[in-house]
Amino acid sequence: MDDETACDLFYEADKLLNGSTDIHKEINSFPEYLRYCPNNRPCSNRVEGIGALSGYLFTALNNDDKVYSEYFMMWLAHNLFKIAQKIKNSNANEITLSSAYEQYLKKNMGNFENLNILNNLMTLQNVNLRHMSELYTLLNHICNTIAYYKKNNEKHKNLSRNSIKCLNQYRTLYNVFSGNDTYLSLLQKLKKIYDDFRTAAIENDADKKYNIEKRLLELTKMNEKNNEQSINLQNIANKTSTQRKEPKNSRRYQGKSIKLTKESLSSKSKASTSTPKSSTT
Numbered sequence: 010m011d012d013e014t015a016c017d018l019f020y021e022a023d024k025l026l027n028g029s030t031d032i033h034k035e036i037n038s039f040p041e042y043l044r045y046c047p048n049n050r051p052c053s054n055r056v057e058g059i060g061a062l063s064g065y066l067f068t069a070l071n072n073d074d075k076v077y078s079e080y081f082m083m084w085l086a087h088n089l090f091k092i093a094q095k096i097k098n099s100n101a102n103e104i105t106l107s108s109a110y111e112q113y114l115k116k117n118m119g120n121f122e123n124l125n126i127l128n129n130l131m132t133l134q135n136v137n138l139r140h141m142s143e144l145y146t147l148l149n150h151i152c153n154t155i156a157y158y159k160k161n162n163e164k165h166k167n168l169s170r171n172s173i174k175c176l177n178q179y180r181t182l183y184n185v186f187s188g189n190d191t192y193l194s195l196l197q198k199l200k201k202i203y204d205d206f207r208t209a210a211i212e213n214d215a216d217k218k219y220n221i222e223k224r225l226l227e228l229t230k231m232n233e234k235n236n237e238q239s240i241n242l243q244n245i246a247n248k249t250s251t252q253r254k255e256p257k258n259s260r261r262y263q264g265k266s267i268k269l270t271k272e273s274l275s276s277k278s279k280a281s282t283s284t285p286k287s288s289t290t
Contacts, residue, residue: 010070012202015077016152019067019084021063023149026088033058036272040067047117059143061086063074067126076198082106083134083148083195085126086141089113093138107134136191141183144195152176154225158210160171168224175203198227 034054036042037208045064046052052061063085070077089109110126114169118126128134133141154171163167179200186192207225214221 010072010074010077013155013207015080016069016155018066019040019080019149019152020156022066022084024219027060030055030219033061036061056092056114057117059092060114063088063114063126064118077196080145080148081196082136083141085110085114086136086138087145087159088147090138090142102139104138105135106138109138110134132191139193140186143178143185144192146201147175147178147182147196147199149201150178151206154203155206158206158225163219165219166219168221172224172226176226176228179203180231183230203228221246229236 022134025032028035033046033054036046036058037051042065043051043063045061045068047060048059049217061226066084067078070081072078073102086106086109089106090101092113093104093109098104150171154168154175158165158168177194182192186196207227209220210225
C-alpha cells in the first residue's frame, strides 16, 4: 500500500457516491463491493451501499501501516457527516464519529459489522465528526492535486489552483486545531503526503522547465516564510471568488462559517474522552 494507491481507492469510492442517487444499484454491479452488502444479499438503499463501500475500503486499507486506517476513518467521517447534514441533525457539528457510526451506519454493515471498525482505532472513535470530515477534505484536495499532476504530465496550467485548495484548507485546519495534539498529528500526516509529493515533483523538474516549485505551494502556517506566496495567492487564482469577512472568533469550513473559540475547541477535545450525548435523528 502506498499513498497513490490509497488515493485511487478513495477516488473510486467517491465517484460512486457522487455519481448517482441510487448508488446501491451501482454497488451491486461490482462483486468486490457486493460481498459487503448486509445479510448476504444485494444492497437495497443508499446507506447500505455506503456500508458496503466502508467494508471494502476498511479491508483494503487496514494493513500493518496504521496511517491508512486513519485515512479511512476520515473518509468514513466525511460520509457520515453528509448523512447528518442531509437529515438536518442540529448537532452535526458537535457529535462524535463513534456516535454518528452507531446512529447512521452500524445496522447497515451486515456480516462485516462483526469486524467492528471503530474498535480497530480506539484512539479515534470519539473524535469530532466535523473535524475528521474536514481532514478528509484536505486529503481529497491532496489526492486531486497528485492525480492532476500525473494525468496532465507536461500541461500544468491548473496545478496552482489545486495546490491553493490544499494550502487554504491546511491553514484553516491548523488554526482550528491549534493546541489539540490528536488533530494536529493527523493534520501533519496529511501534510507529509503533500510534502513528499511536492519534493519529488520539484526534483523531476530539475531544469525548472515547468516551474513546479512555484506552482506547488508549500504548506505552511499563515505567518511562516511563504508570506510572498500568501500575497500572490489572489494573482495565481485570479478567478477565485472573494471570501466574505468573518467574525474574529469564526473559522471557515468549505465556505460555511461556524463559531469556534478556544473554549469551544477545548470542550470538543474533552468530548474525545467521554461518551457523547446522542443526537436526535
